[in-house]
Amino acid sequence: MAEIRLDKLRKEFGKLVAVRDVTLTFPTGTVNCLLGPSGCGKTTLMRMIAGLETPTAGEVYFAGERVTHLSPSQRNIGMVFQYPVVYRGMSVYRNIEIPLIEIKDLSPQERKRRIESVLETLDLAKFAKQDVSDLDNGTRQKVSVARAVARQPKIILFDEPVTNVDIGSKTQLKRALKQLVKQHNQTIIYVTHDQTEAMTLADTILLMLDGEIVQTGAPRELYDSPRDRFAGFFFGNPGMNFIPCPVEQHNGSSTLGKPLFAQPMRVTGLTGQPEVTIGIRPERVRVLTETAANTVPATILREAMVAGGQRLLTLKVGATTLKAKVPPTDTFRAGNTVHVECPVEHVVLFGSDERRLEAALQA
Ligand SMILES: Nc1ncnc2c1ncn2[C@@H]1O[C@H](COP(=O)(O)OP(=O)(O)O)[C@@H](O)[C@H]1O
Ligand SMILES: [Mg+2]
Incomplete structure (x- = not known):
C-alpha cells in the first residue's frame, strides 16, 4: 500500500498562495503526472509531499497514515529533482549502492542484483566504475534516477527530471523511465510542463493552474474533453x-x-x-x-x-x-x-x- 492522500493542502509564501487547498488521492501503483505552466505550484506541492516544505494548512497521508509532521527521511520516499543530485568523487556503482547499504534486510547478492538491473535499464553499465564528476549532466541525471529507483521505495517523486539534460540523454531517459515506473507497483508522481511526456507516461494527468488542480483524468479524457479553454489549450501541441x-x-x-x-x-x-x-x-x-x-x-x-x-x-x-x-x-x-x-x-x-x-x- 502506498496510496498518497492530500487533504486541503495549502502553502502560502507571504501573500502569495502557491498551493490552494488541494484535496487529492494518488492510488497505489499509479503513475500520476502533475502538469502545468511554470510557477503554478507543482514543485511546492511535491516538496510538501516529500516533507521538504511545511504546509501552511492541510495534511498529507501515506497509506492512510498521517505523515504531515514527519521529516523527509522518515517518509521513505524516492526523489529525483530537476538537477542531478549525486555524490561526487565516487563511482556510479557506489552512488547507487550507498542508499542500499542502509536497507538492513537486503542481502549483498540482492543489492548487487538491483544495482546491475538499474545500470542495465538506464544504459549505465559502461560507466559503472567511473567517477560521477567526470560524467555529463544527462548521465549524472541517469545516476540520480538509478539511485532513487534501486531503493524500491513505495513512493517516488520526479520533479521535471529531463528538463535540464541534453536531447540525446533525454530520449534515453524517457524511455528508461517508462520501463522503470511500471516495474515495482510504486506510486509515482511525476512533475512536468511537457504534455507529450505526460501523455506517454501517465495513468492519470493532473492539470494544475494557479495553485489549483483544474482537471484530473486519463490522458485521453483530458485530450477529448478539456474542462475549459485552458485545459484545451495547454494540453495539445499546439493546443486547441x-x-x-x-x-x-x-x-x-x-x-x-x-x-x-x-x-x-x-x-x-x-x-x-x-x-x-x-x-x-x-x-x-x-x-x-x-x-x-x-x-x-x-x-x-x-x-x-x-x-x-x-x-x-x-x-x-x-x-x-x-x-x-x-x-x-x-x-x-x-x-x-x-x-x-x-x-x-x-x-x-x-x-x-x-x-x-x-x-x-x-x-
Ligand atoms: N521559497 C519560496 N518563497 C517564496 N515564493 C516561492 C517559494 N517557492 C516558490 N515560490 C513561488 O510559488 C509559486 C509556485 O512555485 P513553484 O511551486 O516552484 O511552481 P512550478 O514548480 O509549478 O514552476 C511561484 O510563484 C513561486 O515564485
Ligand atoms: Mg517547478
Missing part, C-alpha cells in the same frame, strides 16, 4: 483552436454556421447564449483540395514542419485563423486555397466563461 461563432436560429433550432460550417449545424443543449466558442484540435481539422459536404474555403497562410514529420498549416478561414495538422504531402503550400471540414464529433463548445458547455452539435 478556439473560434468564436454566433448562435443563429433556423426553423426553431439553434444552429452554428459561419465561419466553420457551410450549412447551419443544429446544436442542442444551449441555454440562450448569443455566441459560443468552437474548440477543435489542429489534428482533427480535415484539409481537402476539393470541396465536399460542409467544407468551407480557406487560404494557407503558413506551413511548417512539426514533430513526427507532420505539417502544421495556419489557415485563414473568413476573418479568423485556424491551425491544422496534416500528414506530410507536397499538396499544401502557403498561398494555396483549400477546403476545410471540422467534423462535428471532434468539436467541443465553450461558453463565455471559458468552461466547456454540455451542448452538442448534431451530425
Whole structure:
C-alpha cells in the first residue's frame, strides 16, 4: 500500500498562495503526472509531499497514515529533482549502492542484483566504475534516477527530471523511465510542463493552474474533453483552436454556421447564449483540395514542419485563423486555397466563461 492522500493542502509564501487547498488521492501503483505552466505550484506541492516544505494548512497521508509532521527521511520516499543530485568523487556503482547499504534486510547478492538491473535499464553499465564528476549532466541525471529507483521505495517523486539534460540523454531517459515506473507497483508522481511526456507516461494527468488542480483524468479524457479553454489549450501541441461563432436560429433550432460550417449545424443543449466558442484540435481539422459536404474555403497562410514529420498549416478561414495538422504531402503550400471540414464529433463548445458547455452539435 502506498496510496498518497492530500487533504486541503495549502502553502502560502507571504501573500502569495502557491498551493490552494488541494484535496487529492494518488492510488497505489499509479503513475500520476502533475502538469502545468511554470510557477503554478507543482514543485511546492511535491516538496510538501516529500516533507521538504511545511504546509501552511492541510495534511498529507501515506497509506492512510498521517505523515504531515514527519521529516523527509522518515517518509521513505524516492526523489529525483530537476538537477542531478549525486555524490561526487565516487563511482556510479557506489552512488547507487550507498542508499542500499542502509536497507538492513537486503542481502549483498540482492543489492548487487538491483544495482546491475538499474545500470542495465538506464544504459549505465559502461560507466559503472567511473567517477560521477567526470560524467555529463544527462548521465549524472541517469545516476540520480538509478539511485532513487534501486531503493524500491513505495513512493517516488520526479520533479521535471529531463528538463535540464541534453536531447540525446533525454530520449534515453524517457524511455528508461517508462520501463522503470511500471516495474515495482510504486506510486509515482511525476512533475512536468511537457504534455507529450505526460501523455506517454501517465495513468492519470493532473492539470494544475494557479495553485489549483483544474482537471484530473486519463490522458485521453483530458485530450477529448478539456474542462475549459485552458485545459484545451495547454494540453495539445499546439493546443486547441478556439473560434468564436454566433448562435443563429433556423426553423426553431439553434444552429452554428459561419465561419466553420457551410450549412447551419443544429446544436442542442444551449441555454440562450448569443455566441459560443468552437474548440477543435489542429489534428482533427480535415484539409481537402476539393470541396465536399460542409467544407468551407480557406487560404494557407503558413506551413511548417512539426514533430513526427507532420505539417502544421495556419489557415485563414473568413476573418479568423485556424491551425491544422496534416500528414506530410507536397499538396499544401502557403498561398494555396483549400477546403476545410471540422467534423462535428471532434468539436467541443465553450461558453463565455471559458468552461466547456454540455451542448452538442448534431451530425
Ligand atoms: N521559497 C519560496 N518563497 C517564496 N515564493 C516561492 C517559494 N517557492 C516558490 N515560490 C513561488 O510559488 C509559486 C509556485 O512555485 P513553484 O511551486 O516552484 O511552481 P512550478 O514548480 O509549478 O514552476 C511561484 O510563484 C513561486 O515564485
Ligand atoms: Mg517547478
